[in-house]
Amino acid sequence: MSVYESIGGAAAVDAAVDIFYRKVLSDDRISHFFDDVDMDGMRAKQKSFLTMAFGGPNEYTGKDMREAHKHMNLTEEHFTAVAEALVGTLNELEVPQEHIDEIVNIAVSVKDDVLNV
Amino acid sequence: MVAINFTSEQEANQQVELEQGETVLDGLLRAGHDIPYGCRAGVCQSCIMQCSSKNMPSQAQQGLKPAQKELGYFLACNCLPSEIMDVSTAVSKSEKVSAKILEKTYLNNNVLRLRIDKVFDYKPGQFCTLWKNKTVSRCYSLASIPQKENFLEFHIKKLDKGQFSKWAHNDLQVGDSIGVQGPLGECFYSYTDISKPLFLAGIGTGLSPLYGVLRDALERGHNGNINLVLGAKNADDFYLVDDLLALERRYIQLNVHFVAQTLLKSDDNKHIVEADIYEYIHQVVPDFKNQRVFLCGADSFVKKMKRRCFMAGANMPDISADAFLAFNQ
Ligand SMILES: Cc1cc2nc3c(=O)[nH]c(=O)nc-3n(C[C@H](O)[C@H](O)[C@H](O)COP(=O)(O)OP(=O)(O)OC[C@H]3O[C@@H](n4cnc5c(N)ncnc54)[C@H](O)[C@@H]3O)c2cc1C
Ligand code: HEM
Ligand code: FES
Numbered sequence: 001m002s003v004y005e006s007i008g009g010a011a012a013v014d015a016a017v018d019i020f021y022r023k024v025l026s027d028d029r030i031s032h033f034f035d036d037v038d039m040d041g042m043r044a045k046q047k048s049f050l051t052m053a054f055g056g057p058n059e060y061t062g063k064d065m066r067e068a069h070k071h072m073n074l075t076e077e078h079f080t081a082v083a084e085a086l087v088g089t090l091n092e093l094e095v096p097q098e099h100i101d102e103i104v105n106i107a108v109s110v111k112d113d114v115l116n117v
Numbered sequence: 118m119v120a121i122n123f124t125s126e127q128e129a130n131q132q133v134e135l136e137q138g139e140t141v142l143d144g145l146l147r148a149g150h151d152i153p154y155g156c157r158a159g160v161c162q163s164c165i166m167q168c169s170s171k172n173m174p175s176q177a178q179q180g181l182k183p184a185q186k187e188l189g190y191f192l193a194c195n196c197l198p199s200e201i202m203d204v205s206t207a208v209s210k211s212e213k214v215s216a217k218i219l220e221k222t223y224l225n226n227n228v229l230r231l232r233i234d235k236v237f238d239y240k241p242g243q244f245c246t247l248w249k250n251k252t253v254s255r256c257y258s259l260a261s262i263p264q265k266e267n268f269l270e271f272h273i274k275k276l277d278k279g280q281f282s283k284w285a286h287n288d289l290q291v292g293d294s295i296g297v298q299g300p301l302g303e304c305f306y307s308y309t310d311i312s313k314p315l316f317l318a319g320i321g322t323g324l325s326p327l328y329g330v331l332r333d334a335l336e337r338g339h340n341g342n343i344n345l346v347l348g349a350k351n352a353d354d355f356y357l358v359d360d361l362l363a364l365e366r367r368y369i370q371l372n373v374h375f376v377a378q379t380l381l382k383s384d385d386n387k388h389i390v391e392a393d394i395y396e397y398i399h400q401v402v403p404d405f406k407n408q409r410v411f412l413c414g415a416d417s418f419v420k421k422m423k424r425r426c427f428m429a430g431a432n433m434p435d436i437s438a439d440a441f442l443a444f445n446q
Binding site: 018021022025026039040043 | 420423424427428432433
């Protein structure tokens with residue numbers, strides 16, 4: 001069973017998205033990237049992000065990830081902030097540590113593409 | 118460069134080349150085709166068209182019903198094609214019906230209450246597109262409640278140069294007919310909300326959908342606490358004040374707050390406070406956890422409040438908003 005399935009699939013994404021979004025918007029290091037005035041549109045993208053980070057079904061390639069983040073000039077600090085928000089969310093939802101570790105691994109595996117290095 | 122093949126009742130297959138970043142609506146208008154439109158922001162659905170090919174950007178179908186999507190309907194103002202598309206003026210123009218004006222009443226110096234024939238069923242708080250003529254249309258929210266009232270009610274604020282609102286105020290007569298399309302939108306009350314605390318906030322004619330939502334909730338026996346916060350520049354911009362105060366006296370779970378930016382010494386202001394509306398709301402409801410939220414009125418207010426409510430603990434699915442987007446020229 002994948003992590004995505006073990007933590008509850010789409011329902012886990014639904015439970016996580018508002019918590020994660022709120023964390024991101026309150027973090028001065030990264031909130032400006034997510035300041036999109038269309039909060040509903042941004043929330044849909046957060047769901048895509050979480051689904052992918054949880055190892056769920058998605059059709060993004062490494063090239064897509066490069067494209068999606070290309071114009072943001074992201075740095076190590078930004079990546080860390082997003083990772084912290086992600087881990088904080090999972091802790092709040094009392095996801096077992098072994099699953100959190102696996103999710104962090106997935107995030108790290110796309111880091112180079114996201115940072116466009 | 119992307120092209121579209123366009124067919125209408127009058128014109129058979131014509132090709133229109135779109136410029137970089139141009140929507141289907143803009144391209145067709147530029148080429149001289151007579152396409153109806155309203156908000157140009159994917160809200161009013163005036164510009165609905167049909168596409169017979171499969172390659173449509175999903176953005177162009179946002180807000181449409183599953184059945185409409187399946188039939189290939191899309192909103193031309195929200196469609197930036199990446200491949201050639203075959204499009205036609207939608208058959209669904211039949212959805213536009215004609216309704217008689219039953220009553221015109223002034224609720225204050227610049228808000229008109231328009232009541233028209235109840236030509237379809239709806240949920241209070243949804244909105245309709247009203248047509249002045251074949252090409253000019255605007256969205257207005259429903260303030261009436263279908264279980265008790267046999268008409269559709271709108272509150273229309275007069276704008277000095279307003280193409281629609283000025284016409285509605287000055288020229289439209291009781292007994293005339295008007296084109297109506299709808300209802301649309303997800304800003305309405307449902308049974309699952311029955312015991313949640315409700316928070317309703319609006320400025321100006323943002324009261325219109327809230328008046329519908331509020332009375333719908335009360336009629337259905339809502340038993341959670343309700344806060345209705347209304348904002349305006351001055352005391353005389355408020356309307357339906359006596360009706361709202363009467364509701365407040367009748368229903369103990371309801372609290373109505375009138376918040377003016379500036380009060381004059383001469384104002385009879387027993388029930389009106391002078392405050393910054395965002396600060397005031399923060400005082401009344403510091404924590405939005407579990408609140409069911411409705412936000413209506415000017416776009417800037419709705420966007421700002423949505424974010425503030427969310428950050429103060431409301432869940433996004435519990436926030437319904439109707440932003441009165443101005444028509445883009
Ligand atoms: C979903 C939805 C629901 C709506 N519900 C209502 C409602 O219940 N009651 C209601 O009165 N309106 C409502 N509106 C707004 C309404 O659709 C029109 O935009 C508004 O009445 C102006 O139309 P008009 O033709 O009179 O003015 P226009 O000819 O479109 O505009 C005249 C001038 O006024 C400016 N302008 C436009 N809107 C505003 C504004 N709000 N404040 C200041 N300047 C403005 C324009 O930029 C332009 O310069 C709603 C809009 C939407 C999208
Ligand atoms: C952990 C690694 C990350 C993954 C797996 C990831 C994944 C995604 C995905 C799937 C999307 C949606 C793309 C789309 O459909 O348009 C997206 C968009 C976005 N990401 Fe990331 N992301 C990561 C890290 C980051 C970081 C570190 C930032 C900035 C601090 C960031 C900021 C954004 C923004 C702002 C968007 C919206 C782009 C737009 O709509 O223009 N992401 N991300
Ligand atoms: S939805 Fe296209 S013009 Fe309003």
